[in-house]
Amino acid sequence: MSHLSADVLERAKDLVALYPEPRSALIPLCHLAQEQDGWLHPEAMSEIAELVGVTAAEVRGTATFYDMLHTEPVGTYVVSVCTNIACLLGGAEELLEHAETTLGVRAGGTTPDGVFTLEESECLADCDRTPCVQVNHRYVGGQTAQSFDQLVADLRRGALADTVPHHGTLVRVRRSVGLEADKETIVAERAAIEADKVNRAEAAEGATVAGPPPSTSSEAAPTPPPPTPRKPSGGPA
Amino acid sequence: MAITDAPKIVTARLGYDDSHTLERYLATGGYEGLRKALTMTPEAVAHEVDTASLLGRGGAGFPAGRKWSMLRKNAITYLVINGDESEPATFKDHLLIERDPHQILEGVLISAYALQVTQAFIYLRGEFALGLERLQAAVNDAYAHGAVGADIFGSGFSLDVVVHPGAGAYICGEETALLESLEGKRGFPRIKPPFFPAVNGLYGEPTVVNNVETMANIPWIITNGGAAFAALGEGRSTGTRLFALAGHVHNPGVYEIEMVKTTFRDLIYAPVLGGGITGGRTLKAFIPGGVSAPWFGPEHVDLPLGQDEVGNAGSMLGSGSVVVMDSSTCAVRAAWRITKFFSRESCGQCTPCREGSGWLERIMYRIENGAGREEDLDLLMDLCDNISPGVAWPPQQTTICVLGPSIPSSIASAIRMFRDEFLVHIKDGGCPFA
Numbered sequence: 001m002s003h004l005s006a007d008v009l010e011r012a013k014d015l016v017a018l019y020p021e022p023r024s025a026l027i028p029l030c031h032l033a034q035e036q037d038g039w040l041h042p043e044a045m046s047e048i049a050e051l052v053g054v055t056a057a058e059v060r061g062t063a064t065f066y067d068m069l070h071t072e073p074v075g076t077y078v079v080s081v082c083t084n085i086a087c088l089l090g091g092a093e094e095l096l097e098h099a100e101t102t103l104g105v106r107a108g109g110t111t112p113d114g115v116f117t118l119e120e121s122e123c124l125a126d127c128d129r130t131p132c133v134q135v136n137h138r139y140v141g142g143q144t145a146q147s148f149d150q151l152v153a154d155l156r157r158g159a160l161a162d163t164v165p166h167h168g169t170l171v172r173v174r175r176s177v178g179l180e181a182d183k184e185t186i187v188a189e190r191a192a193i194e195a196d197k198v199n200r201a202e203a204a205e206g207a208t209v210a211g212p213p214p215s216t217s218s219e220a221a222p223t224p225p226p227p228t229p230r231k232p233s234g235g236p237a
Numbered sequence: 238m239a240i241t242d243a244p245k246i247v248t249a250r251l252g253y254d255d256s257h258t259l260e261r262y263l264a265t266g267g268y269e270g271l272r273k274a275l276t277m278t279p280e281a282v283a284h285e286v287d288t289a290s291l292l293g294r295g296g297a298g299f300p301a302g303r304k305w306s307m308l309r310k311n312a313i314t315y316l317v318i319n320g321d322e323s324e325p326a327t328f329k330d331h332l333l334i335e336r337d338p339h340q341i342l343e344g345v346l347i348s349a350y351a352l353q354v355t356q357a358f359i360y361l362r363g364e365f366a367l368g369l370e371r372l373q374a375a376v377n378d379a380y381a382h383g384a385v386g387a388d389i390f391g392s393g394f395s396l397d398v399v400v401h402p403g404a405g406a407y408i409c410g411e412e413t414a415l416l417e418s419l420e421g422k423r424g425f426p427r428i429k430p431p432f433f434p435a436v437n438g439l440y441g442e443p444t445v446v447n448n449v450e451t452m453a454n455i456p457w458i459i460t461n462g463g464a465a466f467a468a469l470g471e472g473r474s475t476g477t478r479l480f481a482l483a484g485h486v487h488n489p490g491v492y493e494i495e496m497v498k499t500t501f502r503d504l505i506y507a508p509v510l511g512g513g514i515t516g517g518r519t520l521k522a523f524i525p526g527g528v529s530a531p532w533f534g535p536e537h538v539d540l541p542l543g544q545d546e547v548g549n550a551g552s553m554l555g556s557g558s559v560v561v562m563d564s565s566t567c568a569v570r571a572a573w574r575i576t577k578f579f580s581r582e583s584c585g586q587c588t589p590c591r592e593g594s595g596w597l598e599r600i601m602y603r604i605e606n607g608a609g610r611e612e613d614l615d616l617l618m619d620l621c622d623n624i625s626p627g628v629a630w631p632p633q634q635t636t637i638c639v640l641g642p643s644i645p646s647s648i649a650s651a652i653r654m655f656r657d658e659f660l661v662h663i664k665d666g667g668c669p670f671a
Contacts, residue, residue, distance in 0.1 A: 018397075018399050019399070020356070020440060021420065021440055023420055023421035023422075024401075024419055024420055024421050025421065026421030026422075027401075027402065027403070027404050027418065027421060028401065028402060030404065031363070031402055031404070052421060054421070061423060062421060062422055062423055063404075065406060065423035065424060065584075066363075066403075066404035066405050066406050066424075067404070067405030067406065068363045068364070068403075068404040068405035069404050069405075080364075083574065084325045084326070084574065084575075084578055085325050085326055085483075085484075085524075085528055085560055085571060085574055085575055085578075086325065086326040086483035086484055086489075086560055088570070088571065088574050089483075089484045089485055089560070089562060089566065089571075090484075122323070122325070122407060122578055122581060122582065123323060123324070123325035123326065123327075123578070124364055125322050125323065125327060125328040125330070125331040125362070125364070125365075126328055126331065127325075127326045127327075127328045127481065127483035127489065127558075128328065128481075128482075128483060128489035128490045128491070130483070130489075134364065136366070137363070137364050137365075137366040138366055138367065139367070170363065170366050170369065170402060171366065171369045171370050171373060171402065172370055173369075173370040173371075173373045173374045173377070174373070175373060175376070175377065175400075176377045176380075177376070177377055177380040177381075177385075177386065179397070
């Protein structure tokens with residue numbers, strides 16, 4: 001019984017197939033796992049590791065670098081208050097202080113009922129509506145103390161359910177177009193690319209051993225044929 | 238100097254509520270540039286962009302056409318679009334991605350054709366949830382329309398476009414960190430050489446990395462010709478550019494302005510642009526191109542919005558974001574907050590940046606909060622000098638990427654312009670603006 005649901009696993013495999021190398025799907029798969037759990041469960045990280053062919057530690061190593069990937073549980077709604085320069089000039093520190101009072105937690109904390117996590121964030125690129133606030137990465141900018149309290153009340157009673165999904169659901173529009181090539185072709189192409197890399201590395205090494213000046217070594221090395229690009233399809237898979 | 242009636246190149250469609258849809262895009266000349274490009278040779282398309290002399294809109298300002306022609310000597314494998322807009326107070330790409338995703342996509346398609354690339358990735362910062370949805374919807378619709386995928390518009394040219402979400406890290410805007418992130422790793426910038434993307438990029442393959450706004454300009458250039466684009470602006474700064482205006486102005490926002498013809502004064506004070514300083518106060522200082530740029534004072538407001546003009550005056554146009562600070566702003570607090578940002582976003586690979594940013598942040602914090610010492614000013618400058626020797630502009634580099642050398646900009650500017658303010662903080666044991 002896997003931790004990730006059958007539907008999530010199916011979508012995960014589709015995502016892996018989009019990339020020339022499976023590891024590229026690591027961050028998209030972390031988002032997908034967060035869509036299921038709201039955060040990155042250790043078992044989810046292990047399964048992502050298997051899907052992209054790395055160790056669980058490598059998944060954790062990548063995930064801990066990024067602010068949006070949570071290796072500890074967070075609230076249903078993650079409220080990010082930007083306090084960077086434009087928002088600072090627009091009163092963000094006062095708003096953050098107010099938010100801490102309203103929610104009863106310091107920045108970085110989660111309310112005891114597990115509904116809200118409050119974050120002090122860096123610039124969210126919405127600097128004409130300061131102070132900038134995001135809830136689960138949906139913009140609700142230009143907040144005042146009063147409007148913030150209203151926002152919290154609206155979120156609590158589910159009035160914003162259509163615009164602000166639960167934490168982890170980043171993108172509700174899925175890719176509806178597939179790849180023309182079947183999975184075997186993709187695997188074969190990847191093997192060809194790997195072989196090609198080995199060839200080139202050997203050629204480069206051979207050139208170094210033979211000792212021609214570096215400026216001519218690339219010309220002297222035999223040029224391997226470029227891998228045939230996969231033709232993407234024009235319609236849904 | 239004045240506000241010119243130059244055509245709107247990248248914001249023409251933004252007046253429509255449905256500017257992000259394929260229907261609106263097609264009704265307003267969308268994908269005509271792509272159709273035209275597909276009738277030309279890839280070399281002719283690249284030549285058109287070269288003629289336009291379009292400077293990359295990401296921050297470094299390298300000519301896009303020259304980037305491509307350098308690369309055409311080697312076959313390029315991947316085209317990667319940098320939509321990781323995270324420079325504080327920069328929000329122009331945000332607007333383009335949410336409001337006109339097809340325009341970016343068309344630029345990607347034309348560029349991929351010019352470079353003869355069959356795989357493109359558009360990397361958007363993860364916080365752009367709506368942008369990710371709009372761009373994915375645009376890709377889906379464009380596939381159905383035959384503009385993306387196999388045999389585009391019957392031309393025989395094929396391209397797959399993958400929309401890739403980031404996950405929250407400023408450093409991933411640095412192109413080699415972005416490639417690491419796209420490979421599923423921590424966003425650690427790569428050492429250059431040997432990891433110039435053009436030679437050794439994504440998966441070790443030759444890769445072109447271009448900014449979102451750069452892409453958005455391409456359809457207009459192909460439709461109207463590179464010469465028409467080059468006729469706008471002046472000198473090396475051709476065409477129009479998006480300026481993101483933030484801070485203490487009446488009308489903060491994103492404005493498309495002809496390069497060089499307009500000044501900072503126009504941008505900040507013109508009623509149709511910034512509308513002047515709020516609260517009847519006066520201008521204290523402004524940051525001309527993102528928080529990595531040294532600050533300017535009121536004496537610089539008559540500088541034109543041009544890359545070389547700003548560069549020669551000792552700062553940079555950078556990411557095109559202008560932050561206005563009025564007379565009520567505490568320069569120490571502003572510089573402290575910017576330093577805190579760098580300290581938080583340093584990837585941690587290089588000691589001068591990792592340690593230096595944290596030390597600077599703590600010293601700035603203690604000055605702002607009343608525990609500063611007079612010798613702190615020299616200490617700050619000494620630390621800045623360790624990160625970027627000479628604290629000059631353009632900065633010297635001791636680190637793998639340019640994040641480190643960007644850290645001293647705000648502190649050195651604040652000390653140079655407002656030394657007395659620092660001394661008052663230290664003498665009075667607190668912030669006079671609090």
